[in-house]
Amino acid sequence: MSTMSQQKAWMVKSKGGDHEIIMRDIPKPHHGEMLIKVCSAALNPIDWRAQDYGFMVEEFPAVLGMDAAGEVMEVGDGVRDFKKGDRVLTHGRYDKENDHACFQQYMLCKADFTATIPSKFAHEKHAFDSAATIPLGFNTASVGLFGRDLGAGLTPPWKDRSKYRNRPMMIMGGATSVGCYTIQLARYAGFSPIMCTASMENEKYLKDLGAHHVFDRDMSAEDLKMAVRKHTKDPIRVVFDTVSRRETQEAGWNLLADDGLLIVTLEPKVEPGSGDRREVVSTRGSPHIGQNKDFSKETWSQLSDWLKNERIMPNRFEVQHGGLNGIEDGLDMLRDERVSAKKLVVHPQETS
Ligand SMILES: NC(=O)c1ccc[n+]([C@@H]2O[C@H](COP(=O)([O-])OP(=O)(O)OC[C@H]3O[C@@H](n4cnc5c(N)ncnc54)[C@H](OP(=O)(O)O)[C@@H]3O)[C@@H](O)[C@H]2O)c1
Known part of the structure; x- marks a missing residue:
């Protein structure tokens, strides 16, 4: 032995x-x-x-x-x-x-x-x-979107797939590991258009995963806002910043609707001013922490099926x-x- x-x-x-x-x-x-x-x-x-x-x-x-x-x-x-x-x-x-x-x-x-x-x-x-x-990329994407305590608390698509149909979602950093899973979960939840920033050589890959529009990560915040507005006039209520540097958080914050929510994966660098209805939530992806356990058990019990049906790549x-x-x-x-x-x-x- x-x-x-x-x-x-x-x-x-x-x-x-x-x-x-x-x-x-x-x-x-x-x-x-x-x-x-x-x-x-x-x-x-x-x-x-x-x-x-x-x-x-x-x-x-x-x-x-x-x-x-x-x-x-x-x-x-x-x-x-x-x-x-x-x-x-x-x-x-x-x-x-x-x-x-x-x-x-x-x-x-x-x-x-x-x-x-x-x-x-x-x-x-x-x-x-x-x-x-x-594991970590997927769990962070799912808790960030659907977690009640450490995420946006959106209704998961396995409970209701109609709620976010034709609502836009913006993902800062579509090509991060977390971003690639966020794109796929946003697609599952019916969001449209799904937009993200990335290096342009990753455009095709991210579109294959479900992104509708990919914007150059080096665009200024104002140029990004204009580019986004060409694709949707609807209010953007959810921005998931998977990169979460100060500049990506500020650019994401700049895109949000008045009552929108920014999800970040590191420390928040933006702060709502007085009277501002926008919110920021700092997510934590580990399923082992108390607030994530029950929700993560639910996702992990379905993961094998999602891989089998290629819902999650x-x-x-x-x-x-x-x-x-x-x-x-x-x-x-x-x-x-x-x-x-x-x-x-x-x-x-x-x-x-
Ligand atoms: N809170 C938590 O529990 C938790 C969990 C997981 C991760 N995180 C944190 O979240 C971040 C992402 O983690 P990850 O593992 O998903 O990262 P990753 O896969 O290692 O990220 C690499 C990607 O970052 C992208 N990127 C870098 N700067 C960018 C920018 N300014 N704009 C757009 N894209 C940019 C690059 O995209 P291009 O190649 O397209 O340029 C690159 O492909 C890390 O800081 C990590 O520590 C936190």
Whole structure:
């Protein structure tokens, strides 16, 4: 059992510190959990923010990583819908014990925030890579749009598909991971036209996902407003700023109707003035936090079907080679904004 009782993990030693590949015990699943062999883990901007600033990290040394896909190795008590050998995607989290993070060869996952990869894709060559691109981006898009406490509280399309038909939606940053899932959920909810900003080389990809109009991300706020007005005269009540820099928030705020809502993924940089009826909400994508749990259980229970019907398409991806050793370069690429319209993924099992 010696080969199976220990595993390799990518661990950050201290806030702002270096990482090392360490050996650690393979944990046992608790009630409602499973042990997963991580075949593919995707990188997110939060991982470098966690490494550099300790963002979302309870304690160092810390294993990071929130997105994973792999194979169920062991099922804990109380888990009904999964069995050993299932191929799944799951939403990890950083925890003190380091057991639920994804940058390691085996992790624990909550069954509630795990979905099976539909059998029609499960044995395709890159099934795990595609599946690993989904969890955090998708969850942030869905909570941002439909979450009651940490989102816009819109009616989800699986409850009513008629409510937002022919209402415009603006997405600042259509080509971010969150943006690509927001476009698809906005399409599902019937919004039209769905408009977004991006680099123009991503126009076709974003239109394939469901965007109706793509505007150059470098346009000034005023030019953007004029361009948007050519496509809709209707009030824009929802702007989802997936980039959430000061300038994108201000440009999005500038497009909003008098009673509109701006959803941001980082700290709000705009503030309603007195008498202003516009609002801003800062969303949080993790399904593990109290306010998101019930809603996220609802979405995760449907995710496998949405993937099967291609209602939700995973992000594009690029593999960083070297197993867990590929993470540091990948995080540098995210830090330097050298990644466009795709996720970077690693294969922890290939770590030398
Ligand atoms: N609050 C939360 O729980 C939460 C969850 C997830 C993410 N986030 C945050 O949300 C942000 C997006 O995360 P992500 O993983 O979706 O990002 P990502 O996929 O890594 O974003 C990369 C994309 O950003 C786009 N972009 C950069 N600057 C832009 C601008 N000025 N205008 C339009 N597009 C721009 C680029 O689009 P082009 O290639 O088209 O230029 C690029 O494709 C990050 O800051 C992340 O930390 C927060």
